[in-house]
Amino acid sequence: MSESMTFQDTMDRLKLCVTDDAKKSVSFRMHTSEYGRLRVLAEKLKARDSVVFRFLLRVALEQCRPLYDNNANACDRLRLLAELGPEFATFFNFDTSRLEETFLPETLEPRIKIEEDDLGLIAAFGTSRELVRKRLEKLLNVEHVGDDLHAVLHDYLIEKYLTNGSDACTKTVVEATSRV
Numbered sequence: 787m788s789e790s791m792t793f794q795d796t797m798d799r800l801k802l803c804v805t806d807d808a809k810k811s812v813s814f815r816m817h818t819s820e821y822g823r824l825r826v827l828a829e830k831l832k833a834r835d836s837v838v839f840r841f842l843l844r845v846a847l848e849q850c851r852p853l854y855d856n857n858a859n860a861c862d863r864l865r866l867l868a869e870l871g872p873e874f875a876t877f878f879n880f881d882t883s884r885l886e887e888t889f890l891p892e893t894l895e896p897r898i899k900i901e902e903d904d905l906g907l908i909a910a911f912g913t914s915r916e917l918v919r920k921r922l923e924k925l926l927n928v929e930h931v932g933d934d935l936h937a938v939l940h941d942y943l944i945e946k947y948l949t950n951g952s953d954a955c956t957k958t959v960v961e962a963t964s965r966v
Contacts, residue, residue: 852866863890864889867890872939875908885905903921922939
């Protein structure tokens with residue numbers, strides 16, 4: 787993926803239906819607690835709710851770029867799966883096959899195959915954290931994995947599939963971490 791590609795370049799490439807630069811009005815429902823957090827953030831930033839919301843939407847879309855960017859490869863998608871897979875599985879009720887179909891379709895290169903048990907860990911995150919905890923403790927051969935299961939699962943997936951698992955992705959991980 788080209789680092790110099792701007793968000794507008796990506797939008798142009800995707801040939802979205804938006805034909806002008808005018809802002810579009812969108813209506814949606816938001817849970818009261820989410821709106822409360824948005825209001826608190828807006829107050830802290832001394833900005834309007836709508837401006838903060840647009841900022842958060844832009845950040846979220848950028849974070850999900852590997853799902854809509856034609857230049858993204860399997861390594862980019864795998865990083866996103868490690869980072870946000872549990873949220874996708876929980877929010878959209880994705881099972882293992884839907885996770886694999888969404889994040890790592892067979893058409894992506896390099897071809898990376900994630901073990902069914904690991905996809906199951908991600909899918910189970912929203913429904914049974916205790917099951918996820920026990921499976922991670924067994925996989926990592928530890929008595930207690932800590933309270934931040936999401937971070938432990940993320941680190942496990944990155945270590946297994948991106949750092950040591952796939953030679954095709956190892957180089958991109960090293961390059962990405964050296965930029966930080």
